[in-house]
Amino acid sequence: MSRRRTFSGGAHPPEHKELAEHAAIRRLPAPRQVKVALCQHLGAPSTPLVQKGDKVRRGQEIGGQNGFISLPTHSPVNGTVAAVEESSMPHRRTGPAVVIETESEDGGQVFEPWADYSAHEPAEIVERLRAAGVCGMGGASFPTYVKLSPPPGKKIDTLILNGAECEPYLTADHRLMLERTDEVLLGMGILAHALGASRAFLGIEANKPDAVSLFRVAGAEVVELVVKYPQGAEKQLIRAATGREVPVGGLPLDVGVVVQNVGTASAAARAVRDGEPSIRRITTVSGRGVRAPGNWDVCVGTPFSDLVEAAGGYTEDACRLLAGGPMMGIAQFTDAVPVTKGTSGIVVLSSREARGLAENACIRCGKCVDACPMHLVPCAIATAGEHGNWREAERYGAMSCIACGTCSFVCPSSRFLVHYIKRAQEAIRALPRAKEA
Amino acid sequence: MAEPRIFQVSVSPHVVSPQNTRRVMFDVVIALLPALAGAIWLFGFAGALMPVVLSVVTAVVCEYACLRLQKRPVNAALDGSAVVTGLLLAYNVPPGVPWWLPVVGSGFAIVVGKQAFGGLGHNLVNPALLGRAFLMASFPVLMTSGWQAPFAWQGAPSGYVTSGMPAQDLQALPNADAISGATPLRVMKDSFGLAPELGDAVRRELSSPQTRFNLLVGRRGGCIGETSIVLLLLGALYLFARGVLEPRLPLGYLGSVALFGWLFGGPGLLRGDPLFSVLAGGVVLGGFFMVTDMVTTPVTPRGKLIFAVGAGLITTVIRRWGGYPEGCSYSILIMNLATPLIDRYTRPRILGEVKSRA
Numbered sequence: 001m002s003r004r005r006t007f008s009g010g011a012h013p014p015e016h017k018e019l020a021e022h023a024a025i026r027r028l029p030a031p032r033q034v035k036v037a038l039c040q041h042l043g044a045p046s047t048p049l050v051q052k053g054d055k056v057r058r059g060q061e062i063g064g065q066n067g068f069i070s071l072p073t074h075s076p077v078n079g080t081v082a083a084v085e086e087s088s089m090p091h092r093r094t095g096p097a098v099v100i101e102t103e104s105e106d107g108g109q110v111f112e113p114w115a116d117y118s119a120h121e122p123a124e125i126v127e128r129l130r131a132a133g134v135c136g137m138g139g140a141s142f143p144t145y146v147k148l149s150p151p152p153g154k155k156i157d158t159l160i161l162n163g164a165e166c167e168p169y170l171t172a173d174h175r176l177m178l179e180r181t182d183e184v185l186l187g188m189g190i191l192a193h194a195l196g197a198s199r200a201f202l203g204i205e206a207n208k209p210d211a212v213s214l215f216r217v218a219g220a221e222v223v224e225l226v227v228k229y230p231q232g233a234e235k236q237l238i239r240a241a242t243g244r245e246v247p248v249g250g251l252p253l254d255v256g257v258v259v260q261n262v263g264t265a266s267a268a269a270r271a272v273r274d275g276e277p278s279i280r281r282i283t284t285v286s287g288r289g290v291r292a293p294g295n296w297d298v299c300v301g302t303p304f305s306d307l308v309e310a311a312g313g314y315t316e317d318a319c320r321l322l323a324g325g326p327m328m329g330i331a332q333f334t335d336a337v338p339v340t341k342g343t344s345g346i347v348v349l350s351s352r353e354a355r356g357l358a359e360n361a362c363i364r365c366g367k368c369v370d371a372c373p374m375h376l377v378p379c380a381i382a383t384a385g386e387h388g389n390w391r392e393a394e395r396y397g398a399m400s401c402i403a404c405g406t407c408s409f410v411c412p413s414s415r416f417l418v419h420y421i422k423r424a425q426e427a428i429r430a431l432p433r434a435k436e437a
Numbered sequence: 438m439a440e441p442r443i444f445q446v447s448v449s450p451h452v453v454s455p456q457n458t459r460r461v462m463f464d465v466v467i468a469l470l471p472a473l474a475g476a477i478w479l480f481g482f483a484g485a486l487m488p489v490v491l492s493v494v495t496a497v498v499c500e501y502a503c504l505r506l507q508k509r510p511v512n513a514a515l516d517g518s519a520v521v522t523g524l525l526l527a528y529n530v531p532p533g534v535p536w537w538l539p540v541v542g543s544g545f546a547i548v549v550g551k552q553a554f555g556g557l558g559h560n561l562v563n564p565a566l567l568g569r570a571f572l573m574a575s576f577p578v579l580m581t582s583g584w585q586a587p588f589a590w591q592g593a594p595s596g597y598v599t600s601g602m603p604a605q606d607l608q609a610l611p612n613a614d615a616i617s618g619a620t621p622l623r624v625m626k627d628s629f630g631l632a633p634e635l636g637d638a639v640r641r642e643l644s645s646p647q648t649r650f651n652l653l654v655g656r657r658g659g660c661i662g663e664t665s666i667v668l669l670l671l672g673a674l675y676l677f678a679r680g681v682l683e684p685r686l687p688l689g690y691l692g693s694v695a696l697f698g699w700l701f702g703g704p705g706l707l708r709g710d711p712l713f714s715v716l717a718g719g720v721v722l723g724g725f726f727m728v729t730d731m732v733t734t735p736v737t738p739r740g741k742l743i744f745a746v747g748a749g750l751i752t753t754v755i756r757r758w759g760g761y762p763e764g765c766s767y768s769i770l771i772m773n774l775a776t777p778l779i780d781r782y783t784r785p786r787i788l789g790e791v792k793s794r795a
Contacts, residue, residue: 007788011454013450013452013454014452168452235788235789236788239788245788245789246788246789247789247790247791248787248788248789248790248791250789314442318442318444319444319445320444320445320446320447320451321444322451326449326450326451326452327449327450327451327452328449328450329449329451330449331444331445331446331447331448331449331451332444332446333443333444333446334441334442334443334444335441335442335444336441347451349451349452353452354445354447354451354452355447355450355451355452355453356453357445357447360457360458360557361556361557361558361559362558363458363461363557363558363731363732364558364731364732364733364734364736365461365731365736366683366731366735366736366737366741368736369736369737369738369785370683370738373788374787374788375785375786375787375788376785376787377736377737377780377784377785379736380736380780395784396784397784397787400787400788400789400790403449405449405450408449408450408453409450409452409453409454410454410456411453411454412454412456412457412458412460412461413457413458413558414453414457416448418448418449418450419448
């Protein structure tokens, strides 16, 4: 039995995985109307290629790539464009979206299926993943093809598939690993081939022993991780699994590592094996604010409200609607926002689960310092930031904060530390810089 | 279809651990109660309980009044922190003092030591210790003489004296009278002024198993809450079990008091008694309940160790060469003042940080 690995710091928020972890993935039929965000991925939004009244086919490119860090966007259904408009988004205030009246959802294969990916050059694979609009499915939505195109001189030797799923409540990755083990493994092979990585393995938290053993039986290498938040954060995962530290201000590729979410591997497998662009994802709907939590395979562009309805609707004391988990998820004021490629889950917290809105004075207990997985001094950054003392905030490492929320979680004074630190980050970025040497 | 719902929005994270400031403070109060029971057993209701009650009531009333005057939420007066300050102030005055002494000290602790600096979380030094320092400077005689012998409140001679030494053995020492009314640390301090053989005899007696046992149980003179080591340890164990106490500060402090006490707490180098250093005086109370005050100690892991060792060093220096027999409270106050500086220079290495600026 190999040793379970981890990083230093972190916390143990109640997992609440039991609400949805045993619910098999159900396919949700495409809604009457889908709203496909053109800003699903990190970087520049796609340029709309269709206009009101156009007929679109499933898998058709409806948004064109707009620069290097950008992706094309595809239609998840056959139908008619009802509008191209600015609309509320789960991950930002508003963004451009294409609204499509659904007619049917057959077809969708727009690229040539490749039965054997290893017969194709890495560059061909990277190009396919770009054209298929594959981005990180763990939440950050960074274009995958960019991660697979390291600058010349950077040699990648290790690919880590991130199956940690350390956010409480979320179980989509867990179900995916259980029900589509082969697809995830195929995706891992494709991504490793594209990178030329000599070692590829999965990192999975020990609270998913069934997934760990499935992959081990299938002959894949699995690094079992201690159940601790934020075990799935990129830098913490790399430190735990390989012992390497991503330098401050650097990227995983600086230490020869690329991390991809297991959902991304599945999307990559579909793009290569089936010739299907990234138009669907698996997402968890959970929390005590919905009646029947579970996991769904949905079209990108499905409104949150449809998914909540599929999960039995809201309970009496549903209070907060989150895109993502409770630690890093973004609170939504309305459920009229669409699922994007990065929607790992929809969590509806009851008023008993959600934290209050009040905070108390910092008593300098230092719990945040012990818990910070980046080894920062959150209370000092927050206090400096609160007083507009940006240089001081920077000195305590504000720019290295990954906004995981561990500090705010452990704080006995319930301080909104992440909020203050994020605000400090924005202010520090705007500070005039001394000339770079 | 239902009408569109509007949900509450807030910044992440959306969940918080159940531990909160109020629970922490009341855990500390609970942890201090065994020592109060011990104090009543040793010094009686009038001698021990009355000053404690007066001090706690004064602290809460002063906190309430200050918050009221500042037009801040007054229910913060019941968050437990004022209760802790009141308890600690009373634990740091001798038993049997006039009723107004803890009232004055506790009021000073809250009004000047805490609220003048901005209230909970903003005070520079430990309020209870500042209150004690104020009393020491203003009423030195009341604070440092006339120690009550254990069980004296029950009237009948109990056979225990304030120095913690076995009473029958004192007859053998020529300065028995001076010794019987003094605290163990005072006896230790005075022993350095005696003829060498005589001093050695006194110190041997202070390190005898009977004296050690008396010190452990608390059968000696001293401030109200500092004498019963066993009961203080019981409270500390409770705090450890509750996850409230982090071990670096208390263990670092007590460890360095023992180490430095052994190194130069005796008549010559390496001739001190480490066990006596920890058992006598107020370092167990200080180590578990005042060195650990969150507000006034460093937040960084290395900073906590530096604080603990620094306080241990200053305690020993004051005990051996300073004007007072005990240096616990002043050592903590001095290190409190150094805390912002310590935090500044002990920032942990950020994950992935290669080399900090030159």
